[in-house]
Amino acid sequence: xxxxxxxxxxxxxxxxxxxxxxxxxxxxxxxxxxxxxxxxxxxxxxxxxxxxxxxxxxxxxxxxxxxxxxxxxxxxxxxxxxxxxxxxxxxxxxxxxxxxxxxxxxxxxxxxxxxxxxxxxxxxxxxxxxxxxxxxxxxxxxxxxxxxxxxxxxxxxxxxxxxxxxxxxxxxxxxxxxxxxxxxxxxxxxxxxxxxxxxxxxxxxxxxxxxxxxxxxxxxxxxxxxxxxxxxxxxxxxxxxxxxxxxxxxxxxxxxxxxxxxxxxxxxxxxxxxxxxxxxxxxxxxxxxxxxxxxxxxxxxxxxxxx
Numbered sequence: 284x285x286x287x288x289x290x291x292x293x294x295x296x297x298x299x300x301x302x303x304x305x306x307x308x309x310x311x312x313x314x315x316x317x318x319x320x321x322x323x324x325x326x327x328x329x330x331x332x333x334x335x336x337x338x339x340x341x342x343x344x345x346x347x348x349x350x351x352x353x354x355x356x357x358x359x360x361x362x363x364x365x366x367x368x369x370x371x372x373x374x375x376x377x378x379x380x381x382x383x384x385x386x387x388x389x390x391x392x393x394x395x396x397x398x399x400x401x402x403x404x405x406x407x408x409x410x411x412x413x414x415x416x417x418x419x420x421x422x423x424x425x426x427x428x429x430x431x432x433x434x435x436x437x438x439x440x441x442x443x444x445x446x447x448x449x450x451x452x453x454x455x456x457x458x459x460x461x462x463x464x465x466x467x468x469x470x471x472x473x474x475x476x477x478x479x480x481x482x483x484x485x486x487x488x489x490x491x492x493x494x495x496x497x498x499x500x501x502x503x504x505x506x507x508x509x510x511x512x513x514x515x516x517x518x519x520x521x522x523x524x525x526x527x528x529x530x531x532x533x534x535x536x537x538x539x540x541x542x543x544x545x546x547x548x549x550x551x552x553x554x555x556x557x558x559x560x561x562x563x564x565x566x567x568x569x570x571x572x573x574x575x576x577x578x579x580x581x582x583x584x585x586x587x588x589x590x
Contacts, residue, residue: 320388321385322335329506345361364467367475369493369494370495372545375469376432379469383427395427398423413448417448428466431466435470506544511576517575524578525583
């Protein structure tokens, strides 16, 4: 995490090794720490240590501000608008949903609901309609989080496009309603960088810019095991070997459309369907057979290499 001169914070998520995450620059807390509830909320999230650290800092600021207020010292309201940059399947939407709950629990948001929107939800077809649609959406999101994916699409039409009107309306309400409203814009890294250069006044509105890096193979394997476990399945050693080999090859390819955790989820869900077909064709099977996903079930070297 780095802090710029204008107070903006850049955070890189996921791309760190175990030794880095355990470095002295990270805060460590005991089982009895006041941050235990945050660790619990994010316990199912693979990596993202920088995000967890940031949420702890926000929570600590809330608590200390309250202590300062009790003794008559000044305390300031935190502005929590965020910008997420990352490829598909890196956890942007999942994190935004979780933040809505966390911020509600912290009493930062009065309702804690989550609204996901795209260009069509904000941009109208004629003059005046865009500002009206955008204001209505913001009003609906008050007390919660408004999450706009592929936000760069708002600027794709140039100066005369109605998307600029949506951006201007968002910027105004970000300032006016920041006490009970959080806006999160998200999209591909390159497009979001370009979006910010096209709208130079926009970047300064976001105190937090988070880079969601692609998952490494070990992290994708952790995600695969977790997804299987959540569905009460287990990967056999053979399945793990084949999946790891496939993911290693996939992550080394320079394909822009690799969807990270979403890709792994599709493999697991396809494997569960193939597992069901395999068992249905057997005369007898035991309880362990109902649980184990094999390499034959995943079919990663056949089904996914054909795409």
